[in-house]
Amino acid sequence: MQFTIVGAGSIGCLWAASLAKVHSVHLWTRDTQLHREFTFTPLDRKTITVAPTQLKLPSNQALRLQQSDCVLITVKAFQVAQAIEAIQPWLAPSTPIVIMHNGMGSQAVALQKLPHNPILYATTSQAAFKPQPDHVQHTGIGQTWLGAINPAAQHLHNLADEFNNVLAPCQWHQDIQQPLWQKLAINCAINPLTALHQCKNGELTQQKYQTALMNICQEVAEIMCAEGYLTTAETLKEQADQVIQATANNFSSMNQDVCHHRQTEIDYITGHIVRCGQHYNIRTPFNAQLWQQIKTMEQKAS
Numbered sequence: 001m002q003f004t005i006v007g008a009g010s011i012g013c014l015w016a017a018s019l020a021k022v023h024s025v026h027l028w029t030r031d032t033q034l035h036r037e038f039t040f041t042p043l044d045r046k047t048i049t050v051a052p053t054q055l056k057l058p059s060n061q062a063l064r065l066q067q068s069d070c071v072l073i074t075v076k077a078f079q080v081a082q083a084i085e086a087i088q089p090w091l092a093p094s095t096p097i098v099i100m101h102n103g104m105g106s107q108a109v110a111l112q113k114l115p116h117n118p119i120l121y122a123t124t125s126q127a128a129f130k131p132q133p134d135h136v137q138h139t140g141i142g143q144t145w146l147g148a149i150n151p152a153a154q155h156l157h158n159l160a161d162e163f164n165n166v167l168a169p170c171q172w173h174q175d176i177q178q179p180l181w182q183k184l185a186i187n188c189a190i191n192p193l194t195a196l197h198q199c200k201n202g203e204l205t206q207q208k209y210q211t212a213l214m215n216i217c218q219e220v221a222e223i224m225c226a227e228g229y230l231t232t233a234e235t236l237k238e239q240a241d242q243v244i245q246a247t248a249n250n251f252s253s254m255n256q257d258v259c260h261h262r263q264t265e266i267d268y269i270t271g272h273i274v275r276c277g278q279h280y281n282i283r284t285p286f287n288a289q290l291w292q293q294i295k296t297m298e299q300k301a302s
């Protein structure tokens with residue numbers, strides 16, 4: 001198959017390197033380079049890092065985009081509209097588009113801008129890190145879920161198999177909103193706190209963070225229930241605690257964004273909860289405060 005991957009961040013490069021093992025992969029980036037080289041350090045099943053490989057992939061070539069069998073968009077949630085506009089002139093209306101990012105709230109714009117294409121969303125717990133701009137390291141194995149958000153994409157189960165063949169585990173989900181909410185809850189718990197306190201994920205096991213974590217989970221659980229995804233604050237807190245432990249040594253993506261003075265995904269993580277709260281008339285004061293605090297940090301940094 002021919003894949004175009006939009007966005008060459010750590011997750012984009014992880015999927016590019018993985019898909020390139022068996023497919024033809026082309027990258028679409030914000031620059032105009034016709035090739036992109038990077039070093040990729042894989043992780044084997046026993047979590048022992050193995051020898052790095054050097055990749056040179058074609059990039060920003062309109063014909064390759066036009067001929068793609070699938071386009072995987074891995075930019076941040078707030079860049080989705082812009083990324084779609086950039087590729088739209090060359091996109092065939094039948095090409096499936098897979099959108100993979102942290103947070104929720106970009107689906108309406110994707111559906112509105114691409115009324116004909118099959119559109120799928122994916123959420124992944126695979127972890128990757130860029131120790132240098134041209135070096136991507138696969139740092140953790142985790143589940144990827146893939147599913148359709150419009151009728152045109154509902155038959156595309158085979159894409160989950162293709163993804164699973166190159167970077168397992170990946171499974172098709174009949175209701176992709178469910179794993180997206182599940183991942184959103186984890187991001188709501190971990191990302192703003194690790195960004196505010198500039199700490200590693202593992203530091204959130206400390207007693208002083210337990211009330212804040214529970215308050216966040218309580219509000220997220222109420223919103224999830226209103227959306228029809230029944231859960232409890234305790235269940236979400238347990239799931240967040242598991243991820244905190246499994247990724248104890250990592251800095252969350254929002255921690256890194258704040259640290260490098262980049263725009264964060266707060267509007268699509270905590271912000272999504274606050275917007276849903278307004279919609280359902282459910283109070284979300286803890287998430288609203290965290291949202292405000294991160295926005296203030298972003299503004300100071302810009």
Ligand code: PAF
Pocket residue numbers: 102186187190191201243247250251252253254
């Ligand atoms: O955004 C992130 O960093 C990750 O999604 C997660 C799960 C919080 C782990 O760091």
